[in-house]
Amino acid sequence: MSLPRARELxxxxxxxxxxxxxxxxxxPVCCPRCGSRIHVRYxxxxxxxxxxxxxxxxxxxxANLYPVMTNTYLGADSSSTILGGVALxxxxxxxxxxxxxxxxxxxxxxxxxxxxxYLLINVRRTFPSYRAHQHxxxxxxxxxxxxxxxxxxxxxxxxxxxxxxGAISSVEPGIGAQAFAAVVVLxxxxxxxFDPRLIWDRDMS
Amino acid sequence: MNEQKLMACQxxxxxxxxxxxxxxxxxxxxxxxSLLYRNPRGGMERPLALMSGAFLFYLLANLFPLVTLDIGGxxxxxxxxxxGWALYQHDMKLLGxxxxxxxxxxxxxxxxxxxxxxxxxxxxxxxxxxxxVLLLLSHMHPWEMADVFVISVLVALVKMSGMAExxxxxxxxxxxxAIVLGIAARGGMDMFLMWELLERMQGKPRIADSAIDAxxxx
Ligand SMILES: [Zn+2]
Ligand SMILES: [Zn+2]
Numbered sequence: 001m002s003l004p005r006a007r008e009l010x011x012x013x014x015x016x017x018x019x020x021x022x023x024x025x026x027x028p029v030c031c032p033r034c035g036s037r038i039h040v041r042y043x044x045x046x047x048x049x050x051x052x053x054x055x056x057x058x059x060x061x062x063a064n065l066y067p068v069m070t071n072t073y074l075g076a077d078s079s080s081t082i083l084g085g086v087a088l089x090x091x092x093x094x095x096x097x098x099x100x101x102x103x104x105x106x107x108x109x110x111x112x113x114x115x116x117x118y119l120l121i122n123v124r125r126t127f128p129s130y131r132a133h134q135h136x137x138x139x140x141x142x143x144x145x146x147x148x149x150x151x152x153x154x155x156x157x158x159x160x161x162x163x164x165x166g167a168i169s170s171v172e173p174g175i176g177a178q179a180f181a182a183v184v185v186l187x188x189x190x191x192x193x194f195d196p197r198l199i200w201d202r203d204m205s
Numbered sequence: 206m207n208e209q210k211l212m213a214c215q216x217x218x219x220x221x222x223x224x225x226x227x228x229x230x231x232x233x234x235x236x237x238x239s240l241l242y243r244n245p246r247g248g249m250e251r252p253l254a255l256m257s258g259a260f261l262f263y264l265l266a267n268l269f270p271l272v273t274l275d276i277g278g279x280x281x282x283x284x285x286x287x288x289g290w291a292l293y294q295h296d297m298k299l300l301g302x303x304x305x306x307x308x309x310x311x312x313x314x315x316x317x318x319x320x321x322x323x324x325x326x327x328x329x330x331x332x333x334x335x336x337x338v339l340l341l342l343s344h345m346h347p348w349e350m351a352d353v354f355v356i357s358v359l360v361a362l363v364k365m366s367g368m369a370e371x372x373x374x375x376x377x378x379x380x381x382x383a384i385v386l387g388i389a390a391r392g393g394m395d396m397f398l399m400w401e402l403l404e405r406m407q408g409k410p411r412i413a414d415s416a417i418d419a420x421x422x423x
Binding site: 002003004005006007009011012013015016017018019020033034035036073089092094097100101132133136139140143147148150151152153154155156157158159160161162163164165168169172173177178181185188192196197199200201 | 211212213215216217218219220221235236237238239241242272274276277279281282283287288289290291292295297299300301303304307308336339340343344347348350353354356357358360361363364365367368369396397400404
């Protein structure tokens with residue numbers, strides 16, 4: 001590292017407005033510009049991220065086991081899980097939609113949980129700095145893509161609002177949708193709680 | 206006071222002089238290469254005009270239905286707020302509130318709040334609570350999902366097209382326009398520079414204001 005790091009010089013930058021302020025003994029101070037709390041590092045970043053990640057992994061099980069919606073068509077009920085919804089699109093030959101739902105509902109949440117897990121496990125290890133670059137990029141992507149997992153939840157909401165034709169056809173949301181939305185929110189909170197500066201801290205010690 | 210000219214990278218914590226970049230260019234961290242801030246081309250007029258357009262289209266998107274479904278003569282439509290509300294009514298209260306927040310409340314607050322701050326900055330007028338609005342915008346940003354919602358509407362349309370006639374209504378076009386204009390407006394502004402402008406604007410406080418500022422800083 002050629003540039004000094006803010007922490008070594010006893011300063012920290014505001015995570016909201018990027019104002020640099022002096023901090024004493026790692027005590028949080030109020031940002032002179034925007035009034036947010038300035039932390040040298042987010043407090044308890046790793047344990048918070050761990051807790052949120054584990055909670056999301058636990059909820060991922062009911063999210064996939066329970067139906068996300070029930071469709072009644074001419075008196076016959078059919079419930080489908082997330083994976084079942086993808087299979088339905090595939091059966092109908094809708095490759096594009098199957099791809100979108102598979103990516104948003106299965107690939108993205110799994111990749112997100114895996115990458116957070118990977119970052120948490122490796123954050124204390126020492127690596128050459130090119131690895132830190134890769135880890136930082138992984139974190140940036142993880143933070144960006146998370147919200148796209150909500151596609152399936154929104155689709156279920158739209159169908160619930162529209163398909164209410166009594167005996168002909170109607171759609172009811174399933175408990176799996178609620179669990180899945182909780183997984184998305186928890187993984188987003190986990191990514192927000194993770195302090196990316198910790199990735200670079202290990203180069204120093 | 207030389208701390209004013211410094212900036213610490215949000216990702217690697219490298220302390221550096223705030224690099225000056227030409228309009229239309231990005232300032233990158235000299236250590237890790239992540240984005241520090243962008244200096245958008247042109248002044249405040251463009252994001253202000255675009256965000257005003259986004260605001261109008263967003264209002265329209267809330268006033269008109271998004272899609273209409275027609276099954277054998279029985280038709281039903283839904284609005285933007287209707288999606289979250291439907292989930293809420295079908296015994297998914299938490300999920301309904303989450304969908305309402307991410308598709309209606311947060312996007313609306315972001316568009317309105319950004320317009321408010323841009324207006325104040327453009328006319329160099331201190332509007333009440335500008336600092337708190339800008340603070341709110343920074344925290345809300347990850348929870349804005351109107352764009353994800355539009356993709357979801359398209360997916361739902363294709364899904365329903367097999368069993369019924371679906372009609373795309375004015376509301377969906379308006380929502381799409383609001384999102385595109387919002388993205389374009391955000392491309393012409395930068396949060397860090399907005400904080401800088403706001404601070405510069407508040408930099409010469411009148412006698413009455415200075416006491417408040419000193420109180421806030423302490
Ligand atoms: Zn600040
Ligand atoms: Zn950096």
